[in-house]
Amino acid sequence: MTVQKTVENAVQAKKEIEDLVTQGYTHDEIYVFAHDKKRGDHITDALDTEKAGMKEQGFLDSMKNMFSSRGDELRSKMEGAGLSKEEAATAEEELDQGKLVIVAKK
Secondary structure, three states, X not given: OEEEEEEOOHHHHHHHXXXXXXXXXXXXXXXXXOOOHHHHHHHXXXXXXXXXXXXXXXXXXXXXXXXXXXXXXXXXXXXXXXXXXXXXXXXHHHXXXXXXXXXXXX
16 A cells, blocks of 8 residues: 655654554655755655665666656656656656655555
């Protein structure tokens, strides 16, 4: 089961992650996405969540992302974390507005 949440900032993200953990998700099953790569990395590290990488996307998609735009990379990573193409596209629009997207996948 995949759950998606959109929040405004890291404080709200922390609360949503705590709620997901109480629902039975582990930190390894929770991903936080931000449009700015550094912001996303800082939040992921601070909140001890997983980074979507080769395991979620596969080798070829990971390599392709090295040459893709940030939006394409984010959509691919969100799909790897469990969102459909349509959900990932909608979530990426939220990221464009400076929001954070949280995806939890069992």
